[in-house]
Amino acid sequence: MKLDTVQLTTSVDYLREFDKNKFYENDITRRNNNIKCHSLDNKPWGLETLSINETSGSIIMKVNSKILGKDYSKSIQLNTLDQVLNSLNQTGIKLDPSFLDDAAVREIHATDDIRVFDPVASILAFQHLLAPKFIKTAYDHEGIVFKERILQGLYTTVYNKFYQMSKDRKFFKQNPFLAKQFENMLRIESKLTRANLINKYTGGGSLPEILSRDSPNGVILNKIIAGQTLYKPDLLHNLSWKDQKDIGIAKLLFEHYNGNFELIKEHLRNQVGKNTKPNYLFNQYKAACFKLLNIENPNMFDSVLEVLAALNNNNIEAAA
Numbered sequence: 001m002k003l004d005t006v007q008l009t010t011s012v013d014y015l016r017e018f019d020k021n022k023f024y025e026n027d028i029t030r031r032n033n034n035i036k037c038h039s040l041d042n043k044p045w046g047l048e049t050l051s052i053n054e055t056s057g058s059i060i061m062k063v064n065s066k067i068l069g070k071d072y073s074k075s076i077q078l079n080t081l082d083q084v085l086n087s088l089n090q091t092g093i094k095l096d097p098s099f100l101d102d103a104a105v106r107e108i109h110a111t112d113d114i115r116v117f118d119p120v121a122s123i124l125a126f127q128h129l130l131a132p133k134f135i136k137t138a139y140d141h142e143g144i145v146f147k148e149r150i151l152q153g154l155y156t157t158v159y160n161k162f163y164q165m166s167k168d169r170k171f172f173k174q175n176p177f178l179a180k181q182f183e184n185m186l187r188i189e190s191k192l193t194r195a196n197l198i199n200k201y202t203g204g205g206s207l208p209e210i211l212s213r214d215s216p217n218g219v220i221l222n223k224i225i226a227g228q229t230l231y232k233p234d235l236l237h238n239l240s241w242k243d244q245k246d247i248g249i250a251k252l253l254f255e256h257y258n259g260n261f262e263l264i265k266e267h268l269r270n271q272v273g274k275n276t277k278p279n280y281l282f283n284q285y286k287a288a289c290f291k292l293l294n295i296e297n298p299n300m301f302d303s304v305l306e307v308l309a310a311l312n313n314n315n316i317e318a319a320a
Contacts, residue, residue: 001215002075004189005048006207007062007107012052014099015059022092023052040091045069045171050091059095061088062107066171073181075111078211101206105198108210112188112217114310119160119186122303126158129304130289131224132261132282146224153194154201156220158307161187186307188217218311225304243288250288 023038033055040050046067051060065075067087074080085097116122120141127138134146134156143159162182165172172178192198201216203209257263268281 001202001211001213002077002111003065003108003211004075004111005062005064005107005109005191006076006105007049007060008103008207009106010059010061010095010099010103012054012057012059014096014102015052015093016096017094018052019092044087044091046087047091050088050093052093059093063088064109070175070178072175072178076211078208081208081211100208103207104195105204105207105210106195107191107193108198108202110190110192110202110215110217112215112311113161113182114186114188114307115184116186116303116307117184118303119162119184122186122307123158123160125301125303128301129225130261130286132286133226134224135262136259151197151200153192153197154220155191155193156217156224157187157189157191159187159189161185188221188307188311190217190220192216215311218308221308221311225301225308246284246288250285253285254289 024041026037028035036054038052046064049062065072068080068083127144134148137145146156148154162185165179253264269278272278
């Protein structure tokens with residue numbers, strides 16, 4: 001597994017050196033308790049947070065792949081952990097390497113980079129997914145975020161990595177050769193921000209243990225597209241009259257509410273009595289939408305399935 005970002009908490013017992021001159025002190029009052037912290041003043045690229053809580057005896061750190069400098073494209077993985085630790089130990093602290101086996105993993109961003117023929121076309125295909133179990137937020141042709149409705153704290157983003165790099169000019173201006181490595185690259189990045197989600201999708205444990213396992217992105221993407229491709233493209237005259245009516249209503253609702261599933265659910269909920277559960281209507285609508293989208297875009301989902309196959313095969317070139 002590769003990570004773009006990870007947040008860890010560990011004990012000051014693993015702190016071997018601490019240069020207070022490189023940290024600023026801040027006192028926080030929480031629930032009538034005074035908390036004394038030391039935060040790194042001048043943070044290097046990739047180090048988002050480094051704070052020593054003197055009161056609780058803990059160290060909080062959040063790092064991303066930029067901490068690897070010219071090896072940014074390798075991401076945070078087992079083979080680059082030594083580089084991450086070495087960079088941390090040049091900031092004004094020195095940590096015992098064994099802290100990695102004991103640190104609590106608070107947040108991870110699991111990433112997979114898939115080389116595709118046309119990232120924009122792939123992103124458009126993902127934007128056309130119905131994904132009723134997720135809240136979708138699209139960013140033109142740049143990417144799309146899927147936020148799970150039930151399990152709060154899971155965000156999966158599909159985006160054009162090369163385009164995203166072109167917007168982050170400060171870091172990549174210092175490492176211009178990196179851009180070439182991400183041409184035609186589609187990044188799938190799942191942000192897991194709670195311990196229960198990390199345990200569910202990675203098996204939990206220490207950071208080295210998590211990194212030794214497969215990426216969760218294939219499992220999460222399967223969940224996003226569940227049911228979407230069950231219905232094969234078909235000509236209108238081959239559909240039953242009931243299917244044609246259901247698809248017509250689905251198209252009307254989809255266009256009227258601009259694909260906002262929550263508003264569509266509210267509309268359908270108002271069509272039944274107070275004592276009737278609207279689940280039947282919801283399921284009918286979803287099935288009709290799946291058919292509608294596949295009829296209108298018969299080849300669009302091929303690229304989604306290619307990305308899924310690449311994730312399942314752990315092959316970043318599989319969708320080329």
